[in-house]
Amino acid sequence: MLHDALNAADGAIRLLQLLHLADSALPIGGQAHSFGLETLTATTLVTPLNLETALGDYLEEAGTVDAVFCRGGYRLAEGPPGATFADGWYRLNATRAALQPARESREASTALARRFLSLAQELTGHPLLAQALDVARQQAIPLQHAATVGLVGGALSLGEDATVLAYLQQSMAALASAAQRLLPVGQHQMAAILWRLKPRMAALAQASRTAHWQQGGFTSFAPLLEVAGMRHPRLPVRLFIS
Template identity: 35%
Template sequence: MDAALLLLADSRLPAGGHAHSGGLETAAATGVVHDLATLAAFLRGRLATTGLVMAGLAAAACAYAHECAGSEGDGPPGDAVPVRPGARARTAAWAGWVRLDAEADARTPAPAQRRASRAQGRALLRVARGLWPGSVLDLLTGAAGGPHQPIVLGAAVAAAGGAPVRAAQIAAYGSVTGPASAAVRLLGLDPLGVHRVLAGLTAHVDHVAAEAAESVRVGDLPAVSAPALDVFAELHDRADLRLFES
Protein backbone atom coordinates (compact mmCIF):
# COMPACT_ATOMS: atom_id res chain seq x y z
CA MET A 1 0.00 0.00 0.00
CA ASP A 2 1.34 3.45 -0.91
CA ALA A 3 2.53 5.62 1.96
CA ALA A 4 -0.07 8.29 1.14
CA LEU A 5 -2.85 5.77 1.72
CA LEU A 6 -1.37 4.74 5.05
CA LEU A 7 -2.28 8.22 6.26
CA LEU A 8 -5.95 7.40 5.72
CA ALA A 9 -5.63 4.12 7.63
CA ASP A 10 -3.79 5.75 10.54
CA SER A 11 -5.89 6.25 13.67
CA ARG A 12 -3.88 9.42 14.34
CA LEU A 13 -5.39 11.12 11.29
CA PRO A 14 -7.16 14.18 12.76
CA ALA A 15 -10.57 13.25 11.36
CA GLY A 16 -12.34 12.48 14.63
CA GLY A 17 -12.42 8.69 14.30
CA HIS A 18 -11.06 8.28 17.84
CA ALA A 19 -14.31 9.79 19.16
CA HIS A 20 -16.49 6.98 17.77
CA SER A 21 -16.64 3.44 19.15
CA GLY A 22 -18.69 1.79 16.40
CA GLY A 23 -21.22 0.45 18.88
CA LEU A 24 -18.60 -0.93 21.26
CA GLU A 25 -19.45 1.46 24.10
CA THR A 26 -23.03 0.19 24.32
CA ALA A 27 -21.90 -3.39 23.76
CA ALA A 28 -19.57 -3.00 26.74
CA ALA A 29 -22.17 -1.25 28.90
CA THR A 30 -24.70 -4.04 28.31
CA GLY A 31 -22.17 -6.81 28.92
CA VAL A 32 -22.23 -8.10 25.34
CA VAL A 33 -18.49 -7.44 25.11
CA HIS A 34 -16.51 -8.00 28.30
CA ASP A 35 -13.30 -9.84 27.38
CA LEU A 36 -11.08 -10.69 24.43
CA ALA A 37 -13.25 -13.59 23.26
CA THR A 38 -16.43 -11.51 23.16
CA LEU A 39 -14.54 -8.63 21.55
CA ALA A 40 -13.35 -10.97 18.80
CA ALA A 41 -16.93 -12.14 18.16
CA PHE A 42 -18.17 -8.54 18.08
CA LEU A 43 -15.48 -7.49 15.61
CA ARG A 44 -16.09 -10.47 13.33
CA GLY A 45 -19.78 -9.64 13.21
CA ARG A 46 -19.16 -5.96 12.58
CA LEU A 47 -16.67 -6.70 9.82
CA ALA A 48 -19.06 -9.06 8.04
CA THR A 49 -21.93 -6.57 8.11
CA THR A 50 -21.16 -2.89 8.61
CA GLY A 51 -17.57 -3.42 7.49
CA LEU A 52 -18.63 -4.99 4.20
CA VAL A 53 -21.17 -2.25 3.52
CA MET A 54 -18.68 0.52 4.29
CA ALA A 55 -16.02 -1.16 2.18
CA GLY A 56 -18.43 -1.48 -0.74
CA LEU A 57 -19.44 2.16 -0.55
CA ALA A 58 -15.82 3.30 -0.26
CA ALA A 59 -14.79 1.20 -3.26
CA ALA A 60 -17.70 2.52 -5.34
CA ALA A 61 -16.92 6.11 -4.36
CA CYS A 62 -13.26 5.61 -5.27
CA ALA A 63 -14.17 4.16 -8.67
CA TYR A 64 -16.59 7.00 -9.34
CA ALA A 65 -14.06 9.64 -8.27
CA HIS A 66 -11.62 8.23 -10.81
CA GLU A 67 -14.35 8.35 -13.45
CA CYS A 68 -15.12 11.98 -12.63
CA ALA A 69 -11.45 12.93 -12.77
CA GLY A 70 -10.94 11.10 -16.04
CA SER A 71 -14.05 12.08 -17.97
CA GLU A 72 -15.31 15.31 -16.37
CA GLY A 73 -18.59 13.96 -15.12
CA ASP A 74 -19.74 10.49 -16.03
CA GLY A 75 -22.77 9.16 -14.20
CA PRO A 76 -22.60 6.93 -11.12
CA PRO A 77 -20.74 3.61 -11.42
CA GLY A 78 -22.36 1.39 -14.03
CA ASP A 79 -24.60 4.09 -15.55
CA ALA A 80 -24.11 5.61 -19.00
CA VAL A 81 -24.36 9.40 -18.90
CA PRO A 82 -22.94 11.52 -21.73
CA VAL A 83 -19.92 13.67 -20.97
CA ARG A 84 -20.88 17.33 -20.76
CA PRO A 85 -18.55 20.29 -20.55
CA GLY A 86 -18.36 22.94 -17.84
CA ALA A 87 -21.20 23.44 -15.39
CA ARG A 88 -23.25 20.68 -16.98
CA ALA A 89 -20.41 18.24 -16.30
CA ARG A 90 -20.40 19.23 -12.64
CA THR A 91 -24.16 18.76 -12.50
CA ALA A 92 -23.83 15.28 -13.98
CA ALA A 93 -21.01 14.42 -11.58
CA TRP A 94 -22.98 15.74 -8.62
CA ALA A 95 -25.95 13.52 -9.53
CA GLY A 96 -23.69 10.50 -9.18
CA TRP A 97 -22.49 11.57 -5.74
CA VAL A 98 -26.06 12.21 -4.64
CA ARG A 99 -27.01 8.70 -5.69
CA LEU A 100 -24.07 7.15 -3.84
CA ASP A 101 -24.92 9.18 -0.74
CA ALA A 102 -28.52 7.96 -0.95
CA GLU A 103 -27.27 4.37 -1.17
CA ALA A 104 -25.27 4.97 2.01
CA ASP A 105 -28.34 6.43 3.71
CA ALA A 106 -30.43 3.39 2.74
CA ARG A 107 -27.82 1.10 4.29
CA THR A 108 -27.68 3.07 7.54
CA PRO A 109 -31.19 2.65 9.01
CA ALA A 110 -30.49 4.01 12.51
CA PRO A 111 -30.75 7.83 12.60
CA ALA A 112 -27.98 7.98 15.20
CA GLN A 113 -25.65 6.05 12.89
CA ARG A 114 -26.48 8.36 9.99
CA ARG A 115 -25.60 11.39 12.07
CA ALA A 116 -22.34 9.79 13.21
CA SER A 117 -21.41 8.79 9.66
CA ARG A 118 -22.03 12.28 8.33
CA ALA A 119 -20.13 13.88 11.23
CA GLN A 120 -17.14 11.67 10.47
CA GLY A 121 -17.55 12.39 6.77
CA ARG A 122 -17.40 16.14 7.35
CA ALA A 123 -14.28 15.79 9.48
CA LEU A 124 -12.53 13.49 7.01
CA LEU A 125 -13.46 15.76 4.08
CA ARG A 126 -11.88 18.73 5.81
CA VAL A 127 -8.65 16.79 6.30
CA ALA A 128 -8.62 15.24 2.82
CA ARG A 129 -9.15 18.57 1.07
CA GLY A 130 -6.13 19.91 2.93
CA LEU A 131 -3.97 16.95 1.94
CA TRP A 132 -5.12 16.40 -1.66
CA PRO A 133 -6.92 19.51 -2.99
CA GLY A 134 -9.09 18.85 -6.01
CA SER A 135 -12.44 19.39 -7.67
CA VAL A 136 -13.92 16.02 -6.68
CA LEU A 137 -13.42 16.57 -2.96
CA ASP A 138 -14.57 20.18 -3.32
CA LEU A 139 -17.80 18.96 -4.91
CA LEU A 140 -18.60 16.78 -1.90
CA THR A 141 -18.86 19.85 0.33
CA GLY A 142 -22.30 20.42 -1.19
CA ALA A 143 -23.86 17.36 0.46
CA ALA A 144 -26.65 18.32 2.86
CA GLY A 145 -25.46 17.59 6.39
CA GLY A 146 -22.14 16.45 4.98
CA PRO A 147 -21.38 13.31 2.98
CA HIS A 148 -21.23 9.87 4.59
CA GLN A 149 -17.80 8.82 5.83
CA PRO A 150 -17.19 5.90 3.42
CA ILE A 151 -18.11 8.12 0.47
CA VAL A 152 -15.48 10.66 1.50
CA LEU A 153 -12.99 7.91 2.21
CA GLY A 154 -13.36 6.48 -1.29
CA ALA A 155 -12.99 9.91 -2.87
CA ALA A 156 -9.95 10.66 -0.72
CA VAL A 157 -8.28 7.38 -1.71
CA ALA A 158 -8.84 8.28 -5.37
CA ALA A 159 -7.42 11.75 -4.79
CA ALA A 160 -4.33 10.13 -3.27
CA GLY A 161 -3.97 7.92 -6.33
CA GLY A 162 -5.34 4.71 -4.82
CA ALA A 163 -7.53 2.02 -6.37
CA PRO A 164 -11.01 0.95 -5.20
CA VAL A 165 -9.65 -2.17 -3.50
CA ARG A 166 -7.42 0.05 -1.35
CA ALA A 167 -10.41 2.14 -0.33
CA ALA A 168 -12.23 -1.07 0.57
CA GLN A 169 -9.27 -2.31 2.62
CA ILE A 170 -9.02 0.92 4.59
CA ALA A 171 -12.77 0.97 5.25
CA ALA A 172 -12.85 -2.67 6.34
CA TYR A 173 -9.77 -2.20 8.50
CA GLY A 174 -11.25 0.88 10.16
CA SER A 175 -14.49 -0.94 10.91
CA VAL A 176 -12.65 -3.15 13.40
CA THR A 177 -9.72 -1.06 14.61
CA GLY A 178 -11.92 1.76 15.90
CA PRO A 179 -14.02 -0.49 18.17
CA ALA A 180 -10.91 -2.41 19.20
CA SER A 181 -9.23 0.79 20.36
CA ALA A 182 -12.41 1.75 22.21
CA ALA A 183 -12.40 -1.61 23.99
CA VAL A 184 -8.98 -0.90 25.44
CA ARG A 185 -10.19 2.39 26.87
CA LEU A 186 -13.61 1.20 28.04
CA LEU A 187 -12.78 -2.25 29.40
CA GLY A 188 -9.11 -1.93 30.25
CA LEU A 189 -8.25 -4.90 28.04
CA ASP A 190 -4.61 -5.77 27.44
CA PRO A 191 -3.57 -3.86 24.29
CA LEU A 192 -1.34 -6.75 23.21
CA GLY A 193 -4.26 -9.14 23.51
CA VAL A 194 -6.50 -6.79 21.53
CA HIS A 195 -3.93 -6.63 18.75
CA ARG A 196 -3.71 -10.41 18.72
CA VAL A 197 -7.45 -10.36 18.05
CA LEU A 198 -6.92 -7.86 15.22
CA ALA A 199 -4.09 -9.94 13.79
CA GLY A 200 -6.44 -12.89 13.67
CA LEU A 201 -8.87 -10.83 11.59
CA THR A 202 -6.46 -9.63 8.91
CA ALA A 203 -7.34 -12.40 6.46
CA HIS A 204 -11.04 -11.62 6.98
CA VAL A 205 -10.37 -7.93 6.35
CA ASP A 206 -8.64 -8.74 3.06
CA HIS A 207 -11.50 -11.07 2.05
CA VAL A 208 -14.15 -8.44 2.80
CA ALA A 209 -12.17 -5.80 0.89
CA ALA A 210 -11.78 -8.06 -2.13
CA GLU A 211 -15.49 -8.87 -2.13
CA ALA A 212 -16.41 -5.21 -1.80
CA ALA A 213 -14.08 -4.15 -4.62
CA GLU A 214 -15.87 -6.52 -7.00
CA SER A 215 -19.16 -4.63 -6.53
CA VAL A 216 -18.52 -1.00 -7.45
CA ARG A 217 -21.67 -0.62 -9.56
CA VAL A 218 -24.45 1.08 -7.60
CA GLY A 219 -26.90 -1.75 -8.24
CA ASP A 220 -24.44 -4.35 -6.93
CA LEU A 221 -23.41 -2.72 -3.64
CA PRO A 222 -23.59 -5.00 -0.57
CA ALA A 223 -26.62 -4.42 1.62
CA VAL A 224 -26.18 -6.70 4.63
CA SER A 225 -27.55 -5.43 7.95
CA ALA A 226 -26.70 -5.62 11.65
CA PRO A 227 -29.87 -4.89 13.66
CA ALA A 228 -28.05 -5.20 16.99
CA LEU A 229 -25.66 -2.42 15.98
CA ASP A 230 -28.64 -0.27 14.97
CA VAL A 231 -30.18 -0.80 18.40
CA PHE A 232 -26.86 -0.11 20.11
CA ALA A 233 -26.55 3.16 18.19
CA GLU A 234 -29.96 4.38 19.31
CA LEU A 235 -29.38 3.32 22.92
CA HIS A 236 -26.04 5.10 22.90
CA ASP A 237 -27.61 8.25 21.49
CA ARG A 238 -30.03 8.32 24.44
CA ALA A 239 -27.45 7.55 27.14
CA ASP A 240 -26.93 10.19 29.82
CA LEU A 241 -23.23 9.40 30.25
CA ARG A 242 -20.95 8.35 27.42
CA LEU A 243 -17.30 8.59 26.51
CA PHE A 244 -17.73 8.38 22.74
CA GLU A 245 -19.87 10.26 20.24
CA SER A 246 -21.22 6.98 18.84
Protein backbone atom coordinates in the same frame (compact mmCIF):
# COMPACT_ATOMS: atom_id res chain seq x y z
CA MET B 1 16.12 3.31 -15.78
CA LEU B 2 15.23 6.90 -14.82
CA HIS B 3 11.61 6.25 -15.79
CA ASP B 4 11.50 3.16 -13.55
CA ALA B 5 13.03 5.10 -10.68
CA LEU B 6 10.47 7.88 -11.04
CA ASN B 7 7.63 5.35 -11.10
CA ALA B 8 8.99 3.68 -7.99
CA ALA B 9 9.27 7.02 -6.21
CA ASP B 10 5.74 7.95 -7.23
CA GLY B 11 4.42 4.62 -5.97
CA ALA B 12 6.24 5.09 -2.67
CA ILE B 13 4.69 8.53 -2.23
CA ARG B 14 1.21 7.19 -2.90
CA LEU B 15 1.73 4.41 -0.37
CA LEU B 16 2.87 6.91 2.23
CA GLN B 17 -0.14 9.11 1.49
CA LEU B 18 -2.48 6.14 1.92
CA LEU B 19 -0.85 5.19 5.22
CA HIS B 20 -1.17 8.80 6.36
CA LEU B 21 -4.88 9.00 5.53
CA ALA B 22 -5.60 5.55 6.99
CA ASP B 23 -4.02 6.35 10.35
CA SER B 24 -6.64 5.87 13.09
CA ALA B 25 -5.10 8.89 14.84
CA LEU B 26 -5.96 11.19 11.91
CA PRO B 27 -7.53 14.35 13.44
CA ILE B 28 -11.10 13.82 12.22
CA GLY B 29 -12.69 12.85 15.53
CA GLY B 30 -12.71 9.08 15.11
CA GLN B 31 -11.71 8.54 18.73
CA ALA B 32 -15.02 10.06 19.90
CA HIS B 33 -17.27 7.40 18.35
CA SER B 34 -17.98 3.77 19.19
CA PHE B 35 -20.86 3.17 16.69
CA GLY B 36 -22.98 1.32 19.25
CA LEU B 37 -20.12 -0.60 20.88
CA GLU B 38 -20.48 1.42 24.10
CA THR B 39 -24.11 0.31 24.46
CA LEU B 40 -23.17 -3.32 23.81
CA THR B 41 -20.48 -3.24 26.50
CA ALA B 42 -22.69 -1.35 28.97
CA THR B 43 -25.36 -4.05 28.64
CA THR B 44 -22.67 -6.80 28.87
CA LEU B 45 -23.60 -8.14 25.45
CA VAL B 46 -19.96 -7.61 24.50
CA THR B 47 -17.32 -8.67 27.00
CA PRO B 48 -13.57 -9.35 26.83
CA LEU B 49 -14.41 -13.01 26.20
CA ASN B 50 -16.49 -12.43 23.06
CA LEU B 51 -14.92 -9.18 21.85
CA GLU B 52 -13.12 -10.81 18.93
CA THR B 53 -16.34 -12.44 17.76
CA ALA B 54 -18.20 -9.13 18.10
CA LEU B 55 -15.60 -7.22 16.08
CA GLY B 56 -15.59 -9.94 13.46
CA ASP B 57 -19.38 -9.80 13.19
CA TYR B 58 -19.24 -5.99 12.88
CA LEU B 59 -16.70 -6.38 10.09
CA GLU B 60 -18.82 -8.97 8.25
CA GLU B 61 -21.98 -6.85 8.40
CA ALA B 62 -21.16 -3.12 8.43
CA GLY B 63 -17.77 -3.74 6.80
CA THR B 64 -19.36 -5.56 3.87
CA VAL B 65 -21.58 -2.58 3.05
CA ASP B 66 -18.85 -0.02 3.62
CA ALA B 67 -16.43 -1.85 1.33
CA VAL B 68 -18.96 -1.62 -1.52
CA PHE B 69 -19.61 2.09 -0.97
CA CYS B 70 -15.90 2.80 -0.59
CA ARG B 71 -15.38 1.27 -4.04
CA GLY B 72 -18.30 3.34 -5.28
CA GLY B 73 -16.57 6.51 -4.15
CA TYR B 74 -13.30 5.45 -5.76
CA ARG B 75 -14.93 4.70 -9.10
CA LEU B 76 -16.92 7.92 -9.00
CA ALA B 77 -13.65 9.85 -8.75
CA GLU B 78 -12.47 8.18 -11.94
CA GLY B 79 -15.59 9.23 -13.88
CA PRO B 80 -16.34 12.52 -15.67
CA PRO B 81 -16.74 15.66 -13.52
CA GLY B 82 -19.62 18.15 -13.63
CA ALA B 83 -23.33 17.48 -13.24
CA THR B 84 -22.84 13.72 -13.57
CA PHE B 85 -20.43 13.79 -10.65
CA ALA B 86 -22.71 15.95 -8.50
CA ASP B 87 -25.66 13.62 -9.03
CA GLY B 88 -23.63 10.48 -8.42
CA TRP B 89 -21.99 11.96 -5.33
CA TYR B 90 -25.37 12.79 -3.85
CA ARG B 91 -26.94 9.41 -4.59
CA LEU B 92 -23.91 7.46 -3.36
CA ASN B 93 -23.91 9.13 0.06
CA ALA B 94 -27.69 9.31 0.44
CA THR B 95 -28.02 5.59 -0.31
CA ARG B 96 -25.40 4.62 2.28
CA ALA B 97 -27.03 6.90 4.84
CA ALA B 98 -30.41 5.29 4.19
CA LEU B 99 -28.93 1.89 4.99
CA GLN B 100 -27.91 3.10 8.45
CA PRO B 101 -31.13 3.55 10.47
CA ALA B 102 -29.52 4.47 13.81
CA ARG B 103 -29.42 8.29 13.85
CA GLU B 104 -26.31 8.60 16.03
CA SER B 105 -24.27 6.22 13.90
CA ARG B 106 -25.47 7.86 10.68
CA GLU B 107 -24.59 11.34 11.94
CA ALA B 108 -21.26 10.11 13.28
CA SER B 109 -20.37 8.83 9.82
CA THR B 110 -21.36 12.21 8.35
CA ALA B 111 -19.20 14.09 10.84
CA LEU B 112 -16.18 11.88 10.14
CA ALA B 113 -16.72 12.14 6.38
CA ARG B 114 -16.96 15.93 6.42
CA ARG B 115 -13.79 16.31 8.48
CA PHE B 116 -11.92 13.72 6.44
CA LEU B 117 -12.86 15.31 3.12
CA SER B 118 -12.00 18.81 4.37
CA LEU B 119 -8.63 17.65 5.67
CA ALA B 120 -7.81 15.72 2.48
CA GLN B 121 -8.70 18.74 0.34
CA GLU B 122 -6.61 21.01 2.54
CA LEU B 123 -3.62 18.67 2.34
CA THR B 124 -3.81 17.97 -1.39
CA GLY B 125 -5.59 20.92 -2.95
CA HIS B 126 -7.24 18.48 -5.36
CA PRO B 127 -9.99 20.21 -7.40
CA LEU B 128 -12.31 17.18 -7.32
CA LEU B 129 -12.27 17.16 -3.53
CA ALA B 130 -13.05 20.88 -3.48
CA GLN B 131 -15.95 20.19 -5.85
CA ALA B 132 -17.18 17.37 -3.62
CA LEU B 133 -17.18 19.70 -0.63
CA ASP B 134 -19.04 22.41 -2.55
CA VAL B 135 -21.68 19.97 -3.78
CA ALA B 136 -22.12 18.59 -0.27
CA ARG B 137 -22.72 22.08 1.11
CA GLN B 138 -25.05 23.19 -1.67
CA GLN B 139 -27.18 20.04 -1.67
CA ALA B 140 -26.92 19.26 2.07
CA ILE B 141 -25.54 15.82 1.26
CA PRO B 142 -25.40 13.43 4.25
CA LEU B 143 -21.77 12.54 3.58
CA GLN B 144 -20.77 9.03 4.59
CA HIS B 145 -17.28 8.09 5.70
CA ALA B 146 -16.76 5.01 3.51
CA ALA B 147 -17.85 6.80 0.33
CA THR B 148 -15.66 9.79 1.16
CA VAL B 149 -12.57 7.70 1.82
CA GLY B 150 -13.15 5.99 -1.52
CA LEU B 151 -13.52 9.31 -3.33
CA VAL B 152 -10.27 10.63 -1.86
CA GLY B 153 -8.47 7.41 -2.76
CA GLY B 154 -9.73 7.63 -6.34
CA ALA B 155 -8.89 11.31 -6.70
CA LEU B 156 -5.32 10.63 -5.57
CA SER B 157 -5.05 7.32 -7.52
CA LEU B 158 -4.08 5.42 -4.39
CA GLY B 159 -5.34 2.09 -5.73
CA GLU B 160 -8.90 0.80 -5.44
CA ASP B 161 -8.17 -2.40 -3.51
CA ALA B 162 -5.63 -0.64 -1.31
CA THR B 163 -8.10 2.11 -0.47
CA VAL B 164 -10.81 -0.35 0.53
CA LEU B 165 -8.37 -2.32 2.68
CA ALA B 166 -7.12 0.89 4.29
CA TYR B 167 -10.67 1.92 5.14
CA LEU B 168 -11.46 -1.44 6.74
CA GLN B 169 -8.21 -1.34 8.71
CA GLN B 170 -8.88 2.21 9.89
CA SER B 171 -12.43 1.36 10.95
CA MET B 172 -11.44 -1.71 12.92
CA ALA B 173 -8.52 0.08 14.56
CA ALA B 174 -10.89 2.83 15.72
CA LEU B 175 -13.31 0.27 17.16
CA ALA B 176 -10.45 -1.54 18.84
CA SER B 177 -9.35 1.72 20.46
CA ALA B 178 -12.90 2.27 21.73
CA ALA B 179 -13.04 -1.29 23.08
CA GLN B 180 -9.84 -0.77 25.03
CA ARG B 181 -11.38 2.21 26.80
CA LEU B 182 -14.61 0.35 27.51
CA LEU B 183 -13.30 -3.07 28.53
CA PRO B 184 -10.36 -4.50 30.49
CA VAL B 185 -8.51 -5.54 27.35
CA GLY B 186 -4.75 -5.19 27.06
CA GLN B 187 -2.84 -3.77 24.13
CA HIS B 188 -1.20 -7.08 23.27
CA GLN B 189 -4.55 -8.88 23.31
CA MET B 190 -6.11 -6.23 21.06
CA ALA B 191 -3.15 -6.31 18.67
CA ALA B 192 -3.57 -10.07 18.36
CA ILE B 193 -7.31 -9.72 17.68
CA LEU B 194 -6.73 -7.17 14.92
CA TRP B 195 -4.01 -9.36 13.42
CA ARG B 196 -6.35 -12.35 13.25
CA LEU B 197 -9.03 -10.22 11.57
CA LYS B 198 -6.73 -9.33 8.66
CA PRO B 199 -7.70 -12.34 6.46
CA ARG B 200 -11.38 -11.46 6.88
CA MET B 201 -10.68 -7.86 5.83
CA ALA B 202 -8.89 -9.13 2.74
CA ALA B 203 -11.76 -11.50 1.90
CA LEU B 204 -14.33 -8.73 2.26
CA ALA B 205 -12.32 -6.42 0.04
CA GLN B 206 -12.02 -9.16 -2.56
CA ALA B 207 -15.77 -9.91 -2.45
CA SER B 208 -16.67 -6.25 -2.87
CA ARG B 209 -15.06 -6.20 -6.32
CA THR B 210 -18.10 -7.82 -7.89
CA ALA B 211 -20.75 -5.81 -6.00
CA HIS B 212 -22.15 -2.39 -6.92
CA TRP B 213 -23.92 -0.03 -4.59
CA GLN B 214 -26.72 0.57 -7.12
CA GLN B 215 -27.13 -3.00 -8.32
CA GLY B 216 -26.95 -4.88 -5.03
CA GLY B 217 -24.91 -8.04 -4.73
CA PHE B 218 -24.23 -7.42 -1.03
CA THR B 219 -26.18 -7.98 2.17
CA SER B 220 -26.04 -6.75 5.74
CA PHE B 221 -28.19 -7.75 8.71
CA ALA B 222 -27.11 -6.21 12.01
CA PRO B 223 -30.23 -5.44 14.08
CA LEU B 224 -28.40 -5.74 17.39
CA LEU B 225 -25.84 -3.18 16.27
CA GLU B 226 -28.51 -0.80 15.03
CA VAL B 227 -30.59 -1.11 18.20
CA ALA B 228 -27.46 -0.49 20.26
CA GLY B 229 -26.87 2.71 18.29
CA MET B 230 -30.45 3.81 18.85
CA ARG B 231 -30.26 3.15 22.60
CA HIS B 232 -26.93 4.89 23.08
CA PRO B 233 -28.41 8.37 23.81
CA ARG B 234 -30.25 6.91 26.82
CA LEU B 235 -27.21 5.45 28.56
CA PRO B 236 -26.81 7.02 32.02
CA VAL B 237 -23.06 7.55 31.46
CA ARG B 238 -21.42 7.94 28.05
CA LEU B 239 -17.78 8.19 27.00
CA PHE B 240 -18.54 8.44 23.28
CA ILE B 241 -20.75 10.58 21.05
CA SER B 242 -22.13 7.48 19.33
